[in-house]
Structures are given as C-alpha cells and as structure tokens.
Amino acid sequence: MPEAPILAKTLLQVRGLEAWYGESHILHGMDFDVGEGEVVTLLGRNGVGKTTTLRAIMGIVGKRRGSVTFEGREVVGLSSDKVARAGIAYCPEERGIFASLSVEENLFLPPVVRPGGMTVEEIYRLFPNLLERRASPGTKLSGGEQQMLAIGRILRTGARFLLLDEPTEGLAPVIVQQIGQVIRSLKEKGLTILLVEQNFHFAATVADRHYVVEHGRVIDMIRNQDLKANETKLHEYLGV
Amino acid sequence: MSWLHMLVPSASQLAQMPAQLLIGLINGSFYAMLSLGLAVIFGLLNIVNFSHGAQYMMGAFVAYTLLNVLGVGYWPSLLLVPILVGIVGMLIERIFLRWIYRLDPLYGLLLTFGLTLIIEGLFRQGFNSSGVPYGMPPEFRGGINLGFIFLPYYRAWVIVASIIVCLGVWFLIERTRLGAYLRAATENPALVQAFGINVPRLITLTYGFGVALAAFAGVMAAPMQNVSPLMGSNIIIVVFAVVVIGGMGSILGSIVSGFLLGLVEGLTKVFYPEAASTAIFAIMAIVLLLKPAGLFGKAR
Numbered sequence: 001m002p003e004a005p006i007l008a009k010t011l012l013q014v015r016g017l018e019a020w021y022g023e024s025h026i027l028h029g030m031d032f033d034v035g036e037g038e039v040v041t042l043l044g045r046n047g048v049g050k051t052t053t054l055r056a057i058m059g060i061v062g063k064r065r066g067s068v069t070f071e072g073r074e075v076v077g078l079s080s081d082k083v084a085r086a087g088i089a090y091c092p093e094e095r096g097i098f099a100s101l102s103v104e105e106n107l108f109l110p111p112v113v114r115p116g117g118m119t120v121e122e123i124y125r126l127f128p129n130l131l132e133r134r135a136s137p138g139t140k141l142s143g144g145e146q147q148m149l150a151i152g153r154i155l156r157t158g159a160r161f162l163l164l165d166e167p168t169e170g171l172a173p174v175i176v177q178q179i180g181q182v183i184r185s186l187k188e189k190g191l192t193i194l195l196v197e198q199n200f201h202f203a204a205t206v207a208d209r210h211y212v213v214e215h216g217r218v219i220d221m222i223r224n225q226d227l228k229a230n231e232t233k234l235h236e237y238l239g240v
Numbered sequence: 241m242s243w244l245h246m247l248v249p250s251a252s253q254l255a256q257m258p259a260q261l262l263i264g265l266i267n268g269s270f271y272a273m274l275s276l277g278l279a280v281i282f283g284l285l286n287i288v289n290f291s292h293g294a295q296y297m298m299g300a301f302v303a304y305t306l307l308n309v310l311g312v313g314y315w316p317s318l319l320l321v322p323i324l325v326g327i328v329g330m331l332i333e334r335i336f337l338r339w340i341y342r343l344d345p346l347y348g349l350l351l352t353f354g355l356t357l358i359i360e361g362l363f364r365q366g367f368n369s370s371g372v373p374y375g376m377p378p379e380f381r382g383g384i385n386l387g388f389i390f391l392p393y394y395r396a397w398v399i400v401a402s403i404i405v406c407l408g409v410w411f412l413i414e415r416t417r418l419g420a421y422l423r424a425a426t427e428n429p430a431l432v433q434a435f436g437i438n439v440p441r442l443i444t445l446t447y448g449f450g451v452a453l454a455a456f457a458g459v460m461a462a463p464m465q466n467v468s469p470l471m472g473s474n475i476i477i478v479v480f481a482v483v484v485i486g487g488m489g490s491i492l493g494s495i496v497s498g499f500l501l502g503l504v505e506g507l508t509k510v511f512y513p514e515a516a517s518t519a520i521f522a523i524m525a526i527v528l529l530l531k532p533a534g535l536f537g538k539a540r
Contacts, residue, residue, distance in 0.1 A: 058434045084436030096431045100423040108417065109424055110435035157436070 011036045011161060011192050012057075017066035017076075018216075019049075019056040026052045028216035029066065034161075039183065039193045041203040044213035045239055050196040051093055053213070054163045057194075058090050059083050070161070085113050089159035093166050093196070095150040097138040104134040107153045117158030126182060127152050144175035151182065162186070165196045180205050200227075200238065212237045253510050258389045260506040266395050268502020269402030270457055274479040275486060275494035276409055277453035283426045283489035284446045287337060287348030292479070293472025294359040295451045298325050299458020300467040301363060304374050314377040314463070321459045322452035329451025333444050341443075356473075363469035371468025380463065398460055405456065406495045413491050422446060426489070481524040487537020497535060 012034040019027040026049045034040045042050045056064045059080040068075050075083050084090070089110070098106055107120060107130070124131035127148040133141060141149060147167055154162060164183075168176045176199075183193060183206045197203040203210060204227050212220040212234070220237065222230050249257075274296060281289045289295075302321045306312035312320065332355065340347045376394060383392035413419035425432045425439055433439040458472075465471065482501050486493030501520050508519040515522075527535060 060430050060434050080430070080434040081436050081438050084434055090431075090434050092431060092434075096428060098424045098427050100427060101420055105420040109420060109432070111437060113436050154435075 009036050010034070011038075011071060012194065013067070013069045014053075014057070015067040017053065017056055017068060018064065019052050019061040020063040021052070022062055026061075026216055027056060027064075027066075030056075030213070030216065030218055032211045032218050032221070034192060034194050036192055037187070037190055038209065039187050039195060039207045041195045041197050041200075041207045041210045042213050043197060043200055043203060043210050043234075043238060046198070048213045049216040050213050051165055052216075054090065054092075054165050054194070054196060057083070057088065057163060084110075084157075084159075087114055087159045088161050088163060089113075089154035089157050090163045091150045091154055091165060091167065093169065095146045097141070097146045097149055099137060099139040101138050102135050103130055103138055103141065103149060106138045106149055107134075107156065110153055110157045112156065112158050114158035114160070116160075118155040120156065123152040123155055126155075126185075144171050144178075147171060147175070147179065151179070155186075160190070161192045161194070163194050163196075166198065167195070168197070168199055168202050176202060198238075200234065249511070256510050257507075260510045261503060262389060262391065262395070262506075263509075264503040264506020265499065266398055266502070267505060268499035269398050270461065270475065270498075271479055271482045271502050272406050272495050272498025273402050273453060273457040273460070274475065275482045275498050276406060276491065277450040277457075278479065278483050279486070279489050279491055279494040280409070280413070280422075280453070281447055281450035282483075283491075284422060285333075285337065285341065285348070285443060286345055287340075287352065288345055288480075288488075289447075289450065290349055290352035290476075291332075291356040291359065292352075292450075292454050293474075293476030294356040295325060295329060295454040295472070296458040296461070296475070297363065297467075297469060297472035298328070298359065299455030300374070300462040300471060301367070301458075301469075302455070303459045303462050304372060304467045307374065314459075317459050318456065322456045325455035325458075326448040326452030330444050330448035332451075333447040337447065338440070338443070360469050360473065367467075367469060369469060371466035371471070374462035374467050376463045394463055398464070401460060405453070406498075409453070410491055410495065478520055481520045483534075485520075485524050485527045485534055487534025490534065490536040490538075493534055493536025 010033050014030050014032050017027055017030040018025070030053055042053060044050050052061060055061045057068050057075070059075070059078060064076055066076060070086055070088060073086065075086060078086070098109070101109065107123065129145050130149055130152060133145065138146070138149065151164070151167060167179050171179070180202060186193065195203065195207060200210070204224060207224050209224060210222045210227070211218045212222065214237065222234065227234070274292060278289055278292050281287060299321050302324055303317040306317050306320065336351060336355070337348065340351060380394040380397060383390055413422055421432065421437055421442060425437070425442055429439050461471065482497050483494055485501065486497035501523065504519055504523065505516060509516045
C-alpha cells in the first residue's frame with residue numbers, strides 16, 4: 001500500500017517487487033516508498049522477506065521483477081555494483097566483516113561513490129573502539145564492534161541512502177542504544193535509512209514510519225506517532 | 241651396509257651438496273613463481289588452473305618468437321610477454337571460464353585440462369616436440385666462482401628475480417588496497433560487488449595476472465633450456481604438488497613451499513638420487529594425511 005511519504009520528495013519507490021531464491025518465490029509484490037531524509041523500517045516476523053527486500057534492492061538475489069526507482073532512476077536490471085554506485089549503501093544482516101582484512105582495510109573497502117562521505121577520522125570519532133582495534137583482523141572484534149564497523153565503513157562512501165539489516169540483532173542493550181544514537185545522528189545529517197528490524201521497541205526510537213511485511217508483501221503502514229494507538233494490531237502482526 | 245650410507249654423508253656427498261642445493265634453489269624459484277600464480281587464481285576463481293603449465297610454455301615461445309621474428313630481446317620480453325600472454329589469459333577467462341564459476345571446481349580442472357591439450361597440440365604442430373633454443377642473453381654469459389661452487393650469472397639472476405617477484409606479489413595482495421579487494425572478493429564476492437566493485441572485471445584481471453606470472457616464469461626459463469611444447473607439462477605436476485603442500489590458495493604457502501621443496505628435491509638428489517623425482521609427492525601424501533588443508537592453508 002503505497003502512501004505518500006511525510007517528507008518532501010520520494011527517494012526510493014518500490015512497486016510490485018518480486019524476488020526468488022532458486023525455485024522459492026520470496027517477494028510477491030512489495031510496494032513502498034521512502035522519502036528523502038526519512039528513517040523507515042520494514043517490520044515483520046522471521047522469513048517474511050524483509051532481508052530479501054534489501055537484497056532485491058541491491059540486486060543480489062537470484063531473480064527479481066518489478067520496479068525499484070532510486071532518485072527517479074530504475075535500478076532493477078542493474079548489477080549490484082552499479083546499484084551501489086548509484087548511491088545506495090548496504091549493511092547486511094550477517095555484517096559481512098572480512099576475516100582476511102584488518103579493521104582499517106574493512107573500513108576502506110567500499111569505494112567512495114559520492115563526495116561528502118565521512119572521513120575515517122570522523123568514523124573513528126563516532127566509534128572509538130574501532131580506532132583502538134584498527135590493525136586487528138576484522139573477525140577478532142566483538143559482535144558490537146563488528147556492527148559498528150559494518151555501519152562505519154558504508155558512511156565513508158558518501159552514499160546518502162543506507163540499507164541497514166537488523167543492526168541490533170544479538171547485541172547488548174548498551175550497544176543497541178549506541179547504534180540508536182548513531183542512526184538518529186545520521187538522520188540529523190540528512191541521510192535516508194531503510195531499516196529492517198524485528199525489535200519494534202528499538203525501531204520506535206529511531207524511525208518515522210513502519211511498513212509491516214507479511215508473506216513477501218507490505219500489509220500495513222504505521223506512522224511512528226501512531227504506534228501507541230496501533231499497538232494491539234502490531235502485536236498481532238508480529239506475533240509478540 | 242647398504243642403508244648406512246644414507247645416515248652418514250660421505251665425503252663425495254658433502255662435496256655435491258652445494259651444487260645440488262643451488263639447483264634445488266633454482267628449481268624452487270620456478271616452483272614458487274608458478275604455484276604463486278595458481279594460488280592467486282584458485283583463491284579468487286576457485287578454479288584449479290590446469291593450463292598453467294601451457295601458459296608458462298606459451299611465455300617461453302612468445303619470447304622466442306619476439307626474439308627471432310621481431311628482434312625483441314630478453315629484457316623487453318620480460319615485461320612484454322607477461323602482458324601479451326596475460327591478455328590471452330583474460331580472453332580465455334571471458335570466453336570459457338566465466339561460465340563455470342557456479343559449478344564444482346572439478347569442471348574448471350577439466351576445462352583447463354582440455355585447453356592445455358589444445359594449446360600444447362597447437363604448439364607441437366607449429367614447432368616440433370623437441371623444441372628450439374632461445375640462447376643466453378650475452379650479458380649473462382659466464383659466471384662466478386664462489387669457491388665451493390661455480391655460479392652461472394643467469395642462475396643467480398633467476399633466484400634474485402624470483403624472490404623479487406614473489407615478495408612483490410605478496411606485498412600487492414597482503415598490503416595494498418587492490419589486494420584487499422582481492423582478499424575480500426575471495427571471501428564474499430557478492431558483498432564486495434554490492435559495495436560498488438566490479439567483481440567480474442576483478443576476476444578477469446586476476447586470472448590475467450596469474451597467467452602473466454606463469455608467462456614471466458616461462459621467459460625466465462627460456463635461456464636455461466630448450467623451449468619446447470612439453471616444458472609446461474613436465475613441471476606443472478610438481479607445481480601442483482607444491483600448491484597442495486603449501487595450501488590451496490595460500491600466497492605465502494606457495495612461496496615458502498616452492499623454495500622449500502626445491503631444496504628438498506636437491507637434497508634428495510645428494511642422499512638418495514633414486515627418490516629425487518618422488519620425494520615431493522611423498523611429502524605431499526604425508527601433508528595431506530596430517531594437515532589436509534596444506535601447511536599454510538585454511539580449511540574451507
């Protein structure tokens with residue numbers, strides 16, 4: 001159910017997006033919009049296609065159909081490196097920290113796609129742990145540090161639109177808070193974020209709007225300020 | 241009595257040792273350069289490049305042709321030949337290899353084995369099996385007497401050049417930004433591409449680079465032996481054993497075990513010449529039993 005975003009202009013428009021992994025049909029026509037400067041979440045139970053939606057936007061699923069326009073440009077059909085070059089940065093659920101690269105090499109890995117990204121110094125200021133550990137292999141980090149690295153490295157690229165897949169999964173509450181602060185500060189800087197979350201308590205602290213996903217489709221959209229009023233409905237959707 | 245001589249080196253064996261160690265070091269230089277290219281290719285492409293020996297042979301023949309047809313000498317060939325043969329490699333990757341990345345590595349082995357037969361067949365047709373002499377570049381004629389051994393200048397150069405190339409490649413892969421792309425793409429190509437790196441192009445360039453290393457070794461080998469269509473087949477089996485011992489895909493492993501096994505082979509020639517050609521394979525069998533991923537390899 002596409003609905004006009006609250007903020008000025010639509011940055012990402014997804015229409016009838018379908019995706020497959022091999023024979024299994026995961027997305028059955030996703031429709032949603034993300035406005036410039038918004039933080040929007042995809043909420044839903046395990047296996048409803050949230051992660052696949054992000055992967056389909058990036059072009060790393062087996063097969064996809066439908067339309068995804070970013071800044072008015074169709075990206076379905078582009079290879080994933082071209083999608084990234086168009087200005088979409090992706091932080092995967094499994095974090096994707098490279099074991100054979102040091103922390104600093106991980107940080108420098110994603111190429112700069114646009115001017116205006118953070119410098120490495122700024123990223124280290126945001127995540128001081130990474131500075132201390134910059135020479136250690138990426139996978140020697142704690143889960144929280146790996147998540148910081150996974151977010152930090154895409155901030156260097158200058159991309160203004162971030163796809164974050166469950167950045168709080170499995171992390172201690174204090175780290176979850178820190179990640180929440182980072183997301184809010186990125187929003188203040190004007191970045192746009194599409195966030196996949198299972199934890200809607202966390203999502204409520206950072207997002208403007210929430211799309212509820214079920215069976216590879218968007219079944220509802222709830223504005224963050226209406227979250228309280230829709231709590232029962234949401235509990236039903238998420239089965240919590 | 242017959243086995244005692246193996247335990248206590250005789251005077252004549254001690255006298256042979258420096259010469260055999262030197263030969264071992266020179267063979268090791270080639271093993272290291274060739275297994276390095278195989279390691280680079282296997283790491284990213286997951287393909288056991290069986291045509292590596294044929295590409296080494298092509299390097300020697302292209303150098304021979306450049307010299308005898310165009311009058312291009314040894315030094316320019318050292319740079320030109322790897323580029324030319326590397327381009328052929330990139331074409332092979334684009335035309336043949338890219339179709340089979342999703343398949344079992346066995347298919348890559350079979351495909352590159354088939355290519356080897358074709359390439360060797362073509363060269364046997366064009367030149368004959370006995371081969372042609374490249375000749376020693378004039379500046380390398382002669383050698384130096386080190387007292388315990390006479391060291392031809394060219395052999396000294398082979399060792400030096402091989403060490404420089406090996407260290408250079410190690411540095412490129414382990415210490416530079418481009419090398420970080422390569423290592424990352426070896427681990428998770430889909431994610432590296434989703435960061436905006438053109439991974440298919442990286443794969444093509446990497447294969448070309450591995451092939452260029454083989455061709456470089458081929459140019460290095462040309463002045464030392466007859467340039468023959470089968471020179472690659474003769475060395476490549478040993479090189480595969482070296483790669484297995486070092487650990488498939490390990491850069492450092494292939495360098496260290498390349499030189500090491502050259503030396504082991506040299507020592508075997510001193511103490512038990514009958515086993516010289518099998519020693520490496522015996523070591524391979526033992527390494528596979530004790531450490532299946534190789535001395536420097538990580539289990540996949």
